[in-house]
Amino acid sequence: MTQTPIKTTKGRTFTNLVSKEGGVKYPLEALNVCEETFSPLEVAYDYDEIRRQVSRESIAAGPNSIWRYKAFLPVESDNPIDVGTGMTPLVKSNRLARRLGLKNLYIKNDAVNMPTLSFKDRVVSVALTRARELGFSTVSCASTGNLANSTAAIAAHAGMDCCVFIPADLEAGKVMGTLIYNPTVMAVKGNYDQVNRLCSEVGNSYGWGFVNINLRPYYSEGSKTLGYEVAEQLGWELPDHIVAPLASGSLFTKIYKGFNEFVKVGLVDDKPVRFSGAQAEGCSPIAQAFKEGRDFVTPVKPNTIAKSIAIGNPADGFYALEVARKTNGNIESVTDAEIIEGMKLLAETEGIFTETAGGTTIAVLKKLVEAGKINPDEKTVVYITGNGLKTQEAVQGYIGEPLTIDPKLESFEHALERSRTLERLDWQQASV
C-alpha cells in the first residue's frame, strides 16, 4: 500500500507535530491524536526560518496558486501537486453590500476554486502532497461531499489510488462529481459522523492515507491559505471582520491561524479581526454552545439541506468557539428557508451561484447585520466555500422557470408582455 517516502529537502520550515493541549511533540508522521492528552495534533513551524525565506515580493512572484505560500505549508517537495488551486477572486461587493446596508463588504469566492469548485481543493492539495511524501499510494477520506470530489480529482491527477466514503443520501451533483474520476466510492447508509467513525476503524487496519483522519494535521493547514490570500488581496492588510461556515470548525480556526502567522513573520500589521461563524439550524452544535455560553459542544443528529456542513460531532468545535469568543465575534444559525434565500440573494445581487454552505453564510451575514452585530463600516469578508451547481436540488421549486415560446417574433413579444405584466402585479402586491 505504500511507496518509498520522499526524503527531506533543506530549508524545511515545519519542524514537528505538537498536541494542541500540553505541547507534546511528535515526529512528522501520519498521526492526528496525542496519546497522552487525547487532543488533536498540529503542525509546528520554525517562524524564523519562514521570515528568512519569504517577503511580500517573493510571495507575489510565486505561482498563481496556494503554493505561493509553500513556506507556510507542511510539505517538503519542490514539486507539490499543483492543479491551480487557490488565488480565487476577492470581489468587492456593491449590490449585496447596498442591500444589506454595508459599506465595506468583500466576497472571497471559492465557488470557482480549482479543480472541483470548493475550498476543499486547498486542503486536499496539501494533504495529497504530504501523503506522497510519507509514502502512501492509496488515499481516502470521510466526506460530506466536497472533500470526496477534491480527493478523487486530485488523486486522479497525481496517479494515486483512491477510495472515498460518503453518506448515501448526498446530492446527485456531489456523487457524480466524485464518480467521474473513477475512485472507489463507499456510500454508507448513515450520517457523516457514522461515516467518520467507520473510516477511523478502516484507517487503523489498511494503512491508507485518510486526508481528514491520520493526515488531518497536514490537510487542515491548507485552509490557512484562505487567510493568506485575503490579506494579500486586500493589499497586505487584515480585514476587520470575517464570516465563514462551520462544519468541523477546522476552516474557521485555520483562517485565524493564517492571519496570525502573517502578523508573526511581519507580512501584515497586527490588528483585531472579529471571527463570526455560520451553521444551519438543523445541524448547529457549535452555534448552540456559543449561544448558551458553553465551552463544550454537545453532538446533534443533522437534519438540514446544508449537507456539506452537516457534522453533528465537530472535531474542532471547541477551538472554533474559542476563536469566536476571543475575537469578539459570533456564531449564528439559520433555517433551511433562510439558506435558500441566502443562495438566491447572492446570485441575484452578485452573480455568484453558491451551494447551501454559502447560502448559510450569506443568511448568517444578513442576520448579524440586522442584529447590529456587524458594523456597516467594518471591512468585512464573507467566505463562499462551494458551488451551487453541485446542490441544485436545494433551490428546485424556489426559483423561476424559463418562458417556453415558439420560434416566432410574435410568440416572443407575447411572452415578454405577459412576464412584464406579472412582474408589475408582483411589485404592486409587494408594495400593498
Ligand SMILES: Cc1ncc(COP(=O)(O)O)c(C=O)c1O
Ligand atoms: C462547502 C463547504 N464549506 C465549509 C465547510 C466546513 O469545513 P470545516 O469542516 O473545515 O469546518 C465544508 C465542509 O465540508 C464544505 O464542504
